[in-house]
Amino acid sequence: MKFKFSKMHGLGNDFVVIDGVRQTVQLTTERLRQLGDRHTGVGFDQLLLVEAPQAAENDFRYRIFNNDGSEVEQCGNGARCFVKFVTEQKLTNKRAIRVETAKGVIVPMLDDNGLITVDMGVPRFAPLDIPFIAEGDAISHPLQVGEHSVDISVVSMGNPHAVQVVANVDNAPVAEQGPLIERHSRFPERVNAGFMQIVNRGEIRLRVYERGAGETLACGTGACAAVVAGIRRGLLDKVVLVHTRGGDLTISWGGPGLPVKMTGPAATVFNGEIEI
Numbered sequence: 001m002k003f004k005f006s007k008m009h010g011l012g013n014d015f016v017v018i019d020g021v022r023q024t025v026q027l028t029t030e031r032l033r034q035l036g037d038r039h040t041g042v043g044f045d046q047l048l049l050v051e052a053p054q055a056a057e058n059d060f061r062y063r064i065f066n067n068d069g070s071e072v073e074q075c076g077n078g079a080r081c082f083v084k085f086v087t088e089q090k091l092t093n094k095r096a097i098r099v100e101t102a103k104g105v106i107v108p109m110l111d112d113n114g115l116i117t118v119d120m121g122v123p124r125f126a127p128l129d130i131p132f133i134a135e136g137d138a139i140s141h142p143l144q145v146g147e148h149s150v151d152i153s154v155v156s157m158g159n160p161h162a163v164q165v166v167a168n169v170d171n172a173p174v175a176e177q178g179p180l181i182e183r184h185s186r187f188p189e190r191v192n193a194g195f196m197q198i199v200n201r202g203e204i205r206l207r208v209y210e211r212g213a214g215e216t217l218a219c220g221t222g223a224c225a226a227v228v229a230g231i232r233r234g235l236l237d238k239v240v241l242v243h244t245r246g247g248d249l250t251i252s253w254g255g256p257g258l259p260v261k262m263t264g265p266a267a268t269v270f271n272g273e274i275e276i
């Protein structure tokens with residue numbers, strides 16, 4: 001079986017994106033891992049499979065897989081690449097696109113300047129919604145990570161995030177603590193681990209050790225979660241410029257009960273064909 005794909009990225013967080021509307025595509029966990037391998041496959045942080053919607057009022061459904069083969073609920077950089085993909089592939093000519101994800105419908109929009117803005121939904125903090133084993137939805141939880149007690153904020157952006165404030169992301173213990181936090185026993189479905197440096201009330205620097213993919217050059221939902229955590233801690237204003245290793249995102253959040261908005265770019269690298 002052969003199928004076409006596009007290699008894309010959002011600030012260096014890279015994707016294989018597949019049109020499952022016009023092609024029949026079946027992917028096993030083993031096949032996903034092979035395709036995700038950067039030496040013997042195509043290589044990607046996440047694979048996005050675009051499909052026809054389940055409900056008539058929506059335009060598409062898209063499914064998201066980490067390069068370890070796990071299927072996940074939400075992906076910020078992926079949502080922007082999804083919009084660029086369905087536009088370039090002429091699957092739609094709409095600018096605001098209703099797309100079903102595993103955690104509900106999101107409505108990304110192609111802006112006039114070529115950037116893409118995504119309503120990422122309302123963040124959640126209750127431990128059961130993460131899921132996280134704790135009592136109460138405090139903004140600050142002590143978490144024992146190896147020999148260190150780390151002060152984390154837990155946020156669900158549809159997918160789970162644990163964010164800590166660090167003095168400087170350049171020497172933050174991302175490689176050491178990231179895998180331990182990702183698989184910490186208090187996160188039964190694992191977690192994305194964010195390391196946020198506050199530059200000023202409107203600017204942060206961020207690195208994220210992603211669940212199922214390791215550290216990536218940028219994480220869109222991670223940026224949303226970090227800004228929400230920073231606002232809840234009283235450290236940030238409502239609109240924040242997030243510097244990732246791959247480039248910048250603008251994140252805005254008006255407060256509890258309101259959705260988070262993310263604006264940033266998406267790029268196509270090449271189109272190809274895979275044979276399985």
Ligand SMILES: N[C@@H](CCC[C@H](N)C(=O)O)C(=O)O
Nearest residue numbers: 075076077159211219220221
């Ligand atoms: N890179 C993504 C997030 C992808 C999913 C994540 N690794 C998870 O397992 O939840 C983004 O841009 O949000």
